[in-house]
Amino acid sequence: MARLTERVVASFEQASDPRVRTLLTNLVRHLHTFVGDDNFRDAYGDWSRVSEIAEDGVLLVRPDGHVAWRRATAPETTQSAQDELLGALRRVPAR
Structure with a gap:
C-alpha cells in the first residue's frame, strides 16, 4: 500500500496551487492509512x-x-x- 500511496501523492505534484497539493496529499495519506486494514476489503464485491x-x-x-x-x-x-x-x-x- 505504501508504494501506491506514494504514486498517488506524486501525481499531485502537477497541481498549480500548493494548497490543493497539500490538501490532496493529506487526504490520500489519511484514506490510504484507513483502508490499509484488511477489514475494509470488499472481497466479494458486495459494496460495489x-x-x-x-x-x-x-x-x-x-x-x-x-x-x-x-x-x-x-x-x-x-x-x-x-x-x-x-x-x-x-x-x-x-x-
Missing part, C-alpha cells in the same frame, strides 16, 4: 454492487453520514479528479 461504485470510484461521506459526493468510476485524468474533488469539497459545509 450495493453502492453502484466501481473499484476505482469514490464516495465522499460527511461525518453525519450524508453522501456529499459520489463518482461511479475514476476520472480520465489527474487534473479532472482534482477539479471534481475540490468542487465537491467546496459544496460540503464546514462544521
Whole structure:
C-alpha cells in the first residue's frame, strides 16, 4: 500500500496551487492509512454492487453520514479528479 500511496501523492505534484497539493496529499495519506486494514476489503464485491461504485470510484461521506459526493468510476485524468474533488469539497459545509 505504501508504494501506491506514494504514486498517488506524486501525481499531485502537477497541481498549480500548493494548497490543493497539500490538501490532496493529506487526504490520500489519511484514506490510504484507513483502508490499509484488511477489514475494509470488499472481497466479494458486495459494496460495489450495493453502492453502484466501481473499484476505482469514490464516495465522499460527511461525518453525519450524508453522501456529499459520489463518482461511479475514476476520472480520465489527474487534473479532472482534482477539479471534481475540490468542487465537491467546496459544496460540503464546514462544521
